[in-house]
Amino acid sequence: MNRFALMETTVTQVHKAYLSGELSCRALCEAYLARIHAYDKSGPAVNSIICINPKALEEADRMDAYIKEHGTLCGPLHGIPIMLKDNFNTSDLPTTAGSIALLDWVPPTDAVVVVRLRKAGALILAKTNLHEFAIWGETVSSVLGASVNPYDLTRTPGGSSGGTGAAIACNFGIIGLGTDTINSIRSPASANSLVGIRPTMGMVSRTGIVPYSLTQDIAGPICRTVEDAVRCLDVIEGYDPKDSETAFCVGQKEESYLGHLKLDGLKNARIGVLKSLFGREKINQSINIVLQNAMKVFEENEATLVPIDENIDQAWLTKEASVHLDDFAHDLDQYLRELPADWPVHSMADILESGKFHPFSESNLREAMTLDVNTLRYYKKMYNKIGVRTLVLKLMADYDLDAIIYPHQQQLVCKLGGSQQQRNGALCSATGFPSIVVPAGFAPDENAPLGVPVGMEIMGRPWSEGRLIEIAFSFEQHSHFRKPPHCAPDLEPAEFLQTR
Secondary structure: OEEOOOOOOOHHHHHHHHOOOOOHHHHHHHHHHHHHHOOOOOOOOOOOEEEEEHHHHHHHHHHHHHHHHOOOOOOOOOOEEEEEEOOOOOOOOOOOOOOOHHHOOOOOOOOOOHHHHHHOOOOEEEEOOOOHOOOOHHHHHHOEEOOOOOOOOEEEOOOHHHHHHHHHHHOOOOOEEEOOOOOOOOHHHHHHOOEEEEOOOOOOOOOOOOOEEEEEEEEEEEEEOHHHHHHHHHHOOOOOOOOOHHOOOHOOOOOOOHOOOOOOOOOEEEEEEEEEOOOOOOOHHHHHHHHHHHHHHHHHOOOOOEOOOOOOOOOHHHHHHOOOOHHHHHHHHHHHOOOOOOOOOOOOOHHHOOOOOOHHHHHHHHHOOOOOOOOHHHHHHHHHHHHHHHHHHHHHHOOOOEEEEEEEOOOOOOOOOOOOOOEHHHHHHHOOOEEEEEEEEEEEEEOEEEEEEEEEEEEOOOOOHHHHHHHHHHHHHHOOOOOOOOOOOOOOHHHHHHHO
């Protein structure tokens, strides 16, 4: 009798086991629920899960019955357990956005992304912790408190989608979903040795996602492999009439990106190295050493690295080209106004007056209340966005580049109770350009048995997801930097995962 290898398993491996009869969806979900029980609130207590789907096993049984009846899968994500950031509307589970102001709120309809996942056969196993209203990078909510980095229990798992990142890193599910306004898909990917894709603005619908900044918000996958992230992207992308921004994807996106999973995707690629996004201080040295080692993979596989000396300043981008806080009150209020009349809050002002928020969030909430989208300051930032977009495209044209790389974080992900510093995500969130973060290795630390994960960001032109996937997949396959955390090892063999 053999045992299905749960740890680090993929969509392809699970589907093969389903179709051969070696594994049931119920058994897989039971195994993940056992891991959540062992490691999320117990053991290392990574504290990543806000709620578990109470009907998960019933849904799993339906998946198994479908295969038994039809002998095939019901869709590209048939029976794949999903860890969903808790700012996606779900009509059968609460959607809190990490705030006790929305505790027990169950929306009447699913977010468009969730509709597409369910249609593809995905199973929402749990909803994950996030930084309250997704407003910052440490994953601290008034619903659950702080999530913990499974590689170094003294650090944050990044944010705001850190609950998703920690859960996927610990093998609590197969595919994770996050949202990204400044860094928030790529930061948890970087901090948890994962793959995170921020698509081109307009590729993925935001309808039914609690907004932070509709100028910059987008959803995307956080997974252990590039292939699984691509399988998820294929399902969630596409035009949504209720989200006007997605009109830009018509005629641009591809029907499927799986054809770009090319082992030789680095061959003859020209990759720009954006030197100004590498830190120059002592605190940046461990990151830089990891990236220097990772970049050898490009040259070993016939890619050309091209140094870019032109200065793009991370701090200036965040302050002068990102409108995340400027949009926050305006856009969140649009969502809150649609809550039932008897719900206690209908605006950010109501939340502040009620006191129903985590103290860590208060300064951002209060600052957002002082900002307005109809000011010269706001218009100047929007003008700066255009300038940065043009600058990046010109650099890529002048140097004849396929992509640009840099560390997602110039310094290691911060300690619990601290604040994230020197993250480079604003370059893509301000421009709306796509990027993929991939594991680049680990930086040594006394509290981290494997080291602290370091992620490399690969940025491209708008709608260049296919080329970025080729580069990311080839890099991943030739490096294999991803490792699961020591704090959440494989559990003892269980009968439900044994196969004949």
